[in-house]
Amino acid sequence: MAASGKGSGERATVVTLARLAGVAASTVSRALKGDPRISLATRRRIASLATARGYMPNVLARTLASGRSGLIGLVLGSVENPFYAELMQEAVAQASTRGLRLLLLHAGAGAMEDRTAEALLQYQVDGCLITSAELSSHAGRICAAHKVPVVMVNRVPLLHASAVACDNFQGGQAIADMFGAAGLRRFAVIRGNPDSSTSLERERGFVERLTADRLQAPLRLEGGSTYLGGFAAGQAIARMAKPDRPDAVFAVADIMAIGAMDAFRLAGLAVPKDISVAGFDGIAASSRPAYDLTTVAQPLHEMVTRALDLLNARIADTDLPDETVLLRGMLKVRGTVRRGA
């Protein structure tokens, strides 16, 4: 059994305070959350008493009574891609200012285990924020069945869920335009995870714009959304003989672009003299002088803000329809693309 709240060094509760103030527990509860029905005098008295005794509400008890935990489940992709780490840091910061807490359910490449998905119910999370890794069908069913709102970030939903993503299609087009304007004519695209809508959209935007502009269709290489995948693709490109070799490479994620650039350098190919490179995401490493990578930066801060907004709205009203928000990324032209026509 828990501490029985009798001693003097014990933790303060509404009941303790009520006794001290000579009022009912319900009054304390109301006073503490500023209910205007309680007289200002009483409210103040109780407030000062609360701070004096170091009162800390027990959120779990509150949850039990109110059904609202203030907990948001967080599911992260593999931090091998720094984008997810950056996203996490932003999410923690913003959730904190909104008074929400994050329950870290999963981080990694694979899908969440079933036991983990259950934690989502056991801890009565109010909603769930999912990045990357598609929601496993089991977890999806759980959320749907129990009306736990889900918002996907950086991925459009395969199933019942809302989403916030960068306009990946448009971003891919922007890269194609930029390559075209620079006079580049032989292209390659390093693809990402084949079942990630994000990767596919970026690629589709790129390819469609090239064909629309009657430019050569790009060579396609698999990169698996990892550094090593990008590196291997870069090696494959570097091995190609001069006339066939692409003069511009679009990797649908910065981490792969960085891998490819490393491969190029080791193979003696100069960027951008021999080959131009562009990525997507705008991770911190992309702006380092060593890479100075041209990329489409995702509006990380806004994405998290909108995601939490969507989530909040659906927590307040479970019956809101699903909604997908697309935010435009920002093309950052840096040193990895050859200048001029």
Add this chain to the structure above:
Amino acid sequence: MAASGKGSGERATVVTLARLAGVAASTVSRALKGDPRISLATRRRIASLATARGYMPNVLARTLASGRSGLIGLVLGSVENPFYAELMQEAVAQASTRGLRLLLLHAGAGAMEDRTAEALLQYQVDGCLITSAELSSHAGRICAAHKVPVVMVNRVPLLHASAVACDNFQGGQAIADMFGAAGLRRFAVIRGNPDSSTSLERERGFVERLTADRLQAPLRLEGGSTYLGGFAAGQAIARMAKPDRPDAVFAVADIMAIGAMDAFRLAGLAVPKDISVAGFDGIAASSRPAYDLTTVAQPLHEMVTRALDLLNARIADTDLPDETVLLRGMLKVRGTVRRGA
């Protein structure tokens, strides 16, 4: 008010199951956790009923009654250093297999806000895992006052807490030995965060071993434990004229070593021909062909395992004395150090 548990699609609870099975709620509770006092038959009957109705215990209610939440607070350093991201991923995985959940309290360079520290109590976390950023004194007081066990990872405690860390002093020595054996004679050390025990110990091990071996004391540069700090330090070194310039640099964190290497390359200094480099941590990027960085790898998996062990023990028995566990790192000699005498 929460769902009132009357309808048929409603979530199952011990009461629901009790009615269905024609027993008391307490029996259900006991049966579900395999209490041998309940007959095997009843236990089985209730178990199958539970799975049939998709019963999921409400952990919050359990916490309220038992005082144990199964929640571990997690405080992370800035993911600008990938080491913390990797640590997080490992912690999530291991906590999950132990049936523990992580409440992500903070991630970033600064100290945790006071409001966040309070969440720690509000959610009745059983214990707290802290990496990097020293526990703010406020948070520290809270934990101490409420007997919430704290384990620091990758940092030895300034205050009342247990800790798991790499043997940083020994690691620093190992780097010095390795440099010495390679015939290097002019050293520099890129220092980390000045109030991080980890950084200081690594530096101390390095410096003391050099002096013990009557080698030249190293030049000291500030790196602030960031990529940019390492880069700036690298630039400063690269600007030095030949006879004065160090021929071996130890950055007390890989992320700084990588920054320094980038600076060297941009300045036209070849690694390891012109200058040798070593780091510490063993982050994923250190093993990439583009860096192939000599480093001391921290035993991440073991560190997390031991940290959770320490925490578990202190959750079970709040009065256990503080304990610090030092694990030996593994020197990985790679391509950034000149070979031979």
Add this chain to the structure above:
DNA sequence: TTGAAAGCGTTACCAG
């Protein structure tokens, strides 16, 4: 082997 009942700390409803 099982049941009944009393909490755990908070909130919500209904009175007054």
Add this chain to the structure above:
DNA sequence: CTGGTAACGCTTTCAA
């Protein structure tokens, strides 16, 4: 404006 009381879902002690 405030008090009383009944939940919320689970554990646990005491009785049977």
